[in-house]
Amino acid sequence: MRHEFRVRVGPAAFRIGSDWAAPVRQMRDLYADYPIADFTDFTVRLEAVSPLRRFIRPSVAINGDYMLPDAAPLPLDQGLLAAEMGMNLQMALGWRRQLILHASAAERGGKAMIMTGASGSGKSTLSAMLGQAGWRFMGDEFALIDPVTGDAVPYPRMISLKNQAIAAMRSAAPDARFGPLMHDTPKGDIRHMVPPEEAISRMDERAKPALLLFPRFGYAPAVREMGAGEVFMRLTQASTNYVALGEAGFTVLTRFVEQVPARAIDYQSGEEAIALAEQLWAELA
Amino acid sequence: MTGLLPFETRYRAEKAADIIIRPLDVMTLVYHRRSGITHIVAQPVPEILLAMAGKVMNAAELAAKLAQEYDMDDNADVHAVLSERLEELASLGLVEPVHAP
Numbered sequence: 001m002r003h004e005f006r007v008r009v010g011p012a013a014f015r016i017g018s019d020w021a022a023p024v025r026q027m028r029d030l031y032a033d034y035p036i037a038d039f040t041d042f043t044v045r046l047e048a049v050s051p052l053r054r055f056i057r058p059s060v061a062i063n064g065d066y067m068l069p070d071a072a073p074l075p076l077d078q079g080l081l082a083a084e085m086g087m088n089l090q091m092a093l094g095w096r097r098q099l100i101l102h103a104s105a106a107e108r109g110g111k112a113m114i115m116t117g118a119s120g121s122g123k124s125t126l127s128a129m130l131g132q133a134g135w136r137f138m139g140d141e142f143a144l145i146d147p148v149t150g151d152a153v154p155y156p157r158m159i160s161l162k163n164q165a166i167a168a169m170r171s172a173a174p175d176a177r178f179g180p181l182m183h184d185t186p187k188g189d190i191r192h193m194v195p196p197e198e199a200i201s202r203m204d205e206r207a208k209p210a211l212l213l214f215p216r217f218g219y220a221p222a223v224r225e226m227g228a229g230e231v232f233m234r235l236t237q238a239s240t241n242y243v244a245l246g247e248a249g250f251t252v253l254t255r256f257v258e259q260v261p262a263r264a265i266d267y268q269s270g271e272e273a274i275a276l277a278e279q280l281w282a283e284l285a
Numbered sequence: 286m287t288g289l290l291p292f293e294t295r296y297r298a299e300k301a302a303d304i305i306i307r308p309l310d311v312m313t314l315v316y317h318r319r320s321g322i323t324h325i326v327a328q329p330v331p332e333i334l335l336a337m338a339g340k341v342m343n344a345a346e347l348a349a350k351l352a353q354e355y356d357m358d359d360n361a362d363v364h365a366v367l368s369e370r371l372e373e374l375a376s377l378g379l380v381e382p383v384h385a386p
Contacts, residue, residue: 246321257309
């Protein structure tokens with residue numbers, strides 16, 4: 001490929017190839033403090049939909065080791081988003097070393113708080129805010145659970161902020177570095193934020209899962225206890241590789257559900273969410 | 286099926302080593318090693334799988350075996366309930382109908 005970039009995020013090493021210079025330049029800038037591995041787990045290719053489309057209304061097709069056949073191409077000014085989506089796809093479909101939960105995570109005192117929920121639940125913003133409030137940010141998209149030890153393995157990729165969360169984090173973390181603001185993406189406005197320095201320098205440091213939250217944004221503050229059966233069911237839905245891991249997945253997930261206390265929380269602002277999370281952490285973790 | 290007929294269907298259950306049964310509050314998880322599928326089940330399914338493990342039984346034989354190990358409700362139509370559960374377990378692949386020659 002014309003342009004190439006390599007990066008390691010937590011345990012996963014990526015090679016990004018691109019027909020265009022711009023997305024690779026943006027990634028080099030945002031991932032400047034990340035290590036580069038001497039091996040590659042996954043390759044992502046950002047390719048012109050057709051040779052001419054490299055120049056005329058350029059349109060980026062996301063290809064790689066693992067692909068979704070019907071993924072819509074993105075315009076070139078969303079090339080960085082295409083690369084991030086490609087990296088997520090490789091992890092979601094191809095990663096086998098740990099159980100993947102679609103969840104964010106933050107660490108304090110060697111213990112991890114895991115937050116899972118659908119897109120829009122606020123898990124990404126919540127982890128980013130915790131990263132500004134005395135916690136170590138571990139990841140905003142995937143929590144990786146080691147099948148042998150049960151530890152949470154950090155995956156601190158660029159924090160993907162959407163819509164209102166962009167302004168919220170700009171004011172909460174004025175010194176942080178941000179990527180370009182991308183309008184009208186399939187998920188609205190998106191802007192990437194570089195995780196705090198500590199999240200990157202300590203990305204190989206694991207933590208013991210100690211609290212699992214199911215946040216839900218937009219409802220009056222409330223805490224609900226959850227039965228182990230419900231938690232198990234929701235985590236199988238939140239995992240992209242539970243079935244692929246077979247018995248190892250069953251063993252690690254049942255142990256996780258038995259050992260980690262879980263609560264559903266509703267909240268209407270970041271401050272409320274942080275306060276609820278801190279309160280539950282003090283009681284349960 | 287009435288269950289009283291002499292040709293009542295018999296089922297062969299998975300061996301104990303081929304399933305993992307993990308109780309989780311009000312439900313029970315059953316991991317089926319041969320298919321890699323996780324089933325979420327309620328009583329009396331775990332009891333049935335444990336009682337039948339590796340053996341061939343029909344509903345009447347299963348009812349007799351369960352009666353030895355558990356307090357059964359005398360008023361319930363145990364036989365009909367077990368026949369239904371066995372059919373469901375067969376559709377999940379956890380037991381297999383055995384057809385007489």
